Amino acid sequence: LNVCIYRIPKRKSIVFPSSHCPKCKKPIPWYYNIPVISYIILRGKCCYCHKKISLCYPVVELVTGVSAFMVYRHFFSSEGGFFLMTVYFIFICALIVITGIDLRYFIIPDLISLPGIALGIIFSFFFPEMQGRVLHLQGLFASIFSSAIGGGVLFLIAFVGTLIFKKEAMGMGDIKLVAMFGAFLGIK
DSSP states (O other), X not given: OHHHHHHGGGTOOSSSSXXXXXXXXXXXXXXXXXXXXXXXXXXXXXXXXOOBOOTHHHHHHHHHHHHHHHHHHHHTTSXXXXXXXXXXXXXXXXXXXXXXXXXXXXXXXXXXXXXXXXXHHHHHHHXXXXXXXXXXXXXXXXXXXXXXXXXXXXXXXXXXXXXXXXXXXXXHHHHHHHHHHXXXXXXX
């Protein structure tokens, strides 16, 4: 997720090149790329150039690990738990990446929120229990409705705010993010 946070706003590939120090550009060997542990072993510095590694890296890794454990505990023992656990972990990972990018660059990338809306709607058809529904079409319609209501209400607030303040009161990224919430979480 750190790679996504760092590279997506810069429009760089999240696959190539492999993990490397952002300062000296040398590739990071797998044994120095173990979440949180490597940061502690290296004392927060690159193994080659000894420049400081941002504290954001272990924080994102720790939040992701704790989130994975919490989702596992909540969903795994329930009916369809493995699939629901996977769906909600994907949602949480998207939120972690969006949060990291928003904190650093003050943007919410469409590259994550728009596919997030689509995935939430698709998942709700196959897993209607996401929306508290039993039938597939109920889950699908609940997801679409929730996405439209969430995004629509925020769009109206942004539109009225723009009229009142004579400048953009809220970015469209926030509106798409709330639509993504609706697609995954429903109206409640």
